[in-house]
Amino acid sequence: MFKSLKLYINATVSLEEVLSTLTKFGYKRQENIAEEGDFAHRGEIVDIFPFSFELPIRIELHLDKISSIKTFDPASGSPLWEHQMVIVLPIKRMGAFKTAAFSEEFPLKNFLDLKIGDYIVHNQYGIGRFLGIDKIKIRSDYIDHLVIEYEGQEKLYVPMDQAHLVQKYISFQTRRPKLSRLSSKEWVRIKERVRKGIQSYAWELLSLQAMRMSVVGFRFQSDTEWQKQFEDTFVYDETPDQIKATQEVKADMELNRPMDRLLCGDVGYGKTEVAMRAAFKAVMDNKQVAYLVPTTILAEQHYYNFTHRLKDFPINVAMLSRFKTKTQQKEIIEGIAQGTVDIVIGTHRLLSDDVRFKDLGLVIIDEEQRFGVKAKEKLKTLRLNCDVLTLTATPIPRTLYMSLMGVKDMSIINTPPPNRLPVKTFVVEYDEDLIRQAILRELERKGQVYFLHNRIKDIEKIKDRISKILPVQTRIALAHGQMPSRMLEKIMLDFLRARIDVLICTMIIESGIDIPNANTIIVNNAHTFGLSDLHQLRGRVGRFDRAAYAYFIIPKHEVLDTDAQRRLKAIQEFSQLGSGFKIAMEDLEIRGAGNLLGPQQHGFVSAVGFDLYCRLLREAIAMFKKVGTYSYV
Numbered sequence: 087m088f089k090s091l092k093l094y095i096n097a098t099v100s101l102e103e104v105l106s107t108l109t110k111f112g113y114k115r116q117e118n119i120a121e122e123g124d125f126a127h128r129g130e131i132v133d134i135f136p137f138s139f140e141l142p143i144r145i146e147l148h149l150d151k152i153s154s155i156k157t158f159d160p161a162s163g164s165p166l167w168e169h170q171m172v173i174v175l176p177i178k179r180m181g182a183f184k185t186a187a188f189s190e191e192f193p194l195k196n197f198l199d200l201k202i203g204d205y206i207v208h209n210q211y212g213i214g215r216f217l218g219i220d221k222i223k224i225r226s227d228y229i230d231h232l233v234i235e236y237e238g239q240e241k242l243y244v245p246m247d248q249a250h251l252v253q254k255y256i257s258f259q260t261r262r263p264k265l266s267r268l269s270s271k272e273w274v275r276i277k278e279r280v281r282k283g284i285q286s287y288a289w290e291l292l293s294l295q296a297m298r299m300s301v302v303g304f305r306f307q308s309d310t311e312w313q314k315q316f317e318d319t320f321v322y323d324e325t326p327d328q329i330k331a332t333q334e335v336k337a338d339m340e341l342n343r344p345m346d347r348l349l350c351g352d353v354g355y356g357k358t359e360v361a362m363r364a365a366f367k368a369v370m371d372n373k374q375v376a377y378l379v380p381t382t383i384l385a386e387q388h389y390y391n392f393t394h395r396l397k398d399f400p401i402n403v404a405m406l407s408r409f410k411t412k413t414q415q416k417e418i419i420e421g422i423a424q425g426t427v428d429i430v431i432g433t434h435r436l437l438s439d440d441v442r443f444k445d446l447g448l449v450i451i452d453e454e455q456r457f458g459v460k461a462k463e464k465l466k467t468l469r470l471n472c473d474v475l476t477l478t479a480t481p482i483p484r485t486l487y488m489s490l491m492g493v494k495d496m497s498i499i500n501t502p503p504p505n506r507l508p509v510k511t512f513v514v515e516y517d518e519d520l521i522r523q524a525i526l527r528e529l530e531r532k533g534q535v536y537f538l539h540n541r542i543k544d545i546e547k548i549k550d551r552i553s554k555i556l557p558v559q560t561r562i563a564l565a566h567g568q569m570p571s572r573m574l575e576k577i578m579l580d581f582l583r584a585r586i587d588v589l590i591c592t593m594i595i596e597s598g599i600d601i602p603n604a605n606t607i608i609v610n611n612a613h614t615f616g617l618s619d620l621h622q623l624r625g626r627v628g629r630f631d632r633a634a635y636a637y638f639i640i641p642k643h644e645v646l647d648t649d650a651q652r653r654l655k656a657i658q659e660f661s662q663l664g665s666g667f668k669i670a671m672e673d674l675e676i677r678g679a680g681n682l683l684g685p686q687q688h689g690f691v692s693a694v695g696f697d698l699y700c701r702l703l704r705e706a707i708a709m710f711k712k713v714g715t716y717s718y719v
Contacts, residue, residue, distance in 0.1 A: 119142050202216060212276070304371075306368065406433075423442050525537075534587055538607065609638050617669060624636040624657070
């Protein structure tokens with residue numbers, strides 16, 4: 087049996103042999119593919135959802151030659167991007183892999199993105215430069231080999247059946263890595279140093295989990311009939327990932343230890359619905375819920391959504407933020423203490439010392455990384471006493487997720503909502519004719535527009551400039567964080583209810599604002615934003631089943647620095663649905679991985695590359711569990 091199935095453009099293959107090999111590898115033949123391990127065959131097309139891939143691939147044949155290899159969207163069937171090559175891994179190997187943790191028999195998806203000149207890592211020989219694929223004569227046959235250049239222009243030829251030992255080098259740093267020497271033992275020493283450092287990190291992770299699992303928490307009851315009625319009020323079809331994430335959260339809540347689950351999902355992929363269902367479940371057991379969000383605007387929107395969804399149920403929802411007067415805040419805090427408030431949504435104000443819950447059962451945290459140090463310290467204590475669900479739209483790279491999944495409770499929503507279309511993305515120089523055209527096109531289809539300018543000092547001038555190029559009947563309003571809270575609240579509600587056509591605003595709309603009728607966003611001075619910020623902003627549109635547009639505007643004739651150019655190139659290139667993972671990787675490469683892993687682990691990533699780092703981390707976690715040096719308390 088082959089170790090892997092290697093398919094590449096223009097290769098001559100036997101269709102019967104490919105299908106037979108997939109079956110031997112443990113793949114299941116289906117009419118349509120839906121999950122990892124499925125494959126389907128129609129005429130000269132073979133669809134495969136390879137193990138460890140985020141999306142399936144489509145192999146198109148012309149006679150007995152492969153004419154194209156494309157990643158595609160399983161919901162719509164539309165192609166997303168092309169590849170020169172793909173390596174399909176046997177499903178049956180996963181069982182062995184779990185007990186002996188990309189084992190050397192685990193290629194990772196980044197191999198697909200390999201280009202000539204890229205830095206790559208061979209597990210046994212270290213960091214080199216990819217020069218392409220050459221045919222080498224072995225006995226009487228010519229066999230394809232990967233060609234890798236090392237220090238001193240030494241070359242290593244890797245046969246294709248060993249390609250799983252090679253991965254693209256990703257380090258989240260801008261400087262070039264030092265090439266390894268083939269004849270030196272330096273690579274062995276580097277790998278051993280990193281392995282020891284990673285082991286201490288793995289031990290720390292496992293120890294934290296053991297401590298958490300030793301605490302006895304509240305065991306929530308199984309779903310009630312009301313739970314089903316509430317979930318039926320969701321007006322959209324749930325995605326498979328949403329259903330799976332909901333089941334994982336509920337299963338945690340029904341255990342007798344405090345839940346601490348991280349829910350990752352791209353912008354607009356339905357994390358809030360999972361959180362709502364968890365909140366409802368908690369209230370059904372007479373527990374209170376705190377929903378913590380980073381901005382007053384997001385608190386307002388969640389409050390609006392919760393009250394709308396819960397209108398037919400006897401559940402009291404309150405909002406605590408600067409939108410409320412001091413008298414109102416005092417009343418809400420008293421209600422929290424007395425237990426008359428079931429669900430409270432708010433900013434870090436919820437973590438103030440004067441807020442005391444009668445019986446808090448669940449804390450939901452939206453984008454924890456955006457809260458300050460004091461807030462995070464308070465959240466640490468909450469994690470030991472009640473269930474905690476953390477939501478983030480900053481996707482954790484899949485390779486790291488798979489490495490950590492033995493010690494962290496994570497759910498990932500990768501599936502886009504039904505009928506979701508990619509946002510059409512443009513990076514352009516400032517041009518008032520273009521801006522006018524973009525806004526009018528949206529207004530002609532009865533839609534709304536965000537125009538984002540992130541400097542309050544001259545945002546009034548921007549409003550005047552935009553007003554002059556639009557028809558006089560256009561309804562334009564301003565929104566920024568220094569406005570009186572009552573005025574800002576009214577403006578946002580007016581925009582939500584389509585009483586405003588164009589909202590000139592700051593980054594205050596970055597997180598979570600969900601206005602399905604707003605499907606064009608124009609971001610001024612886009613070169614000044616981080617890549618994750620640009621992706622978040624783009625996610626404010628395209629939340630409906632109509633085409634959406636994002637225009638990232640840069641000043642005319644301005645020379646941009648290298649990082650800004652990379653960010654803008656990436657936001658335009660990675661515009662497909664689900665591209666948040668690629669953007670997260672690119673953003674980490676530009677900014678560094680210190681925020682994700684800490685500075686010491688960042689150094690280890692630089693030394694051996696991200697994929698090998700993940701593999702070594704997984705090995706360390708498995709080793710501690712296997713040899714019994716770690717056990718749940």
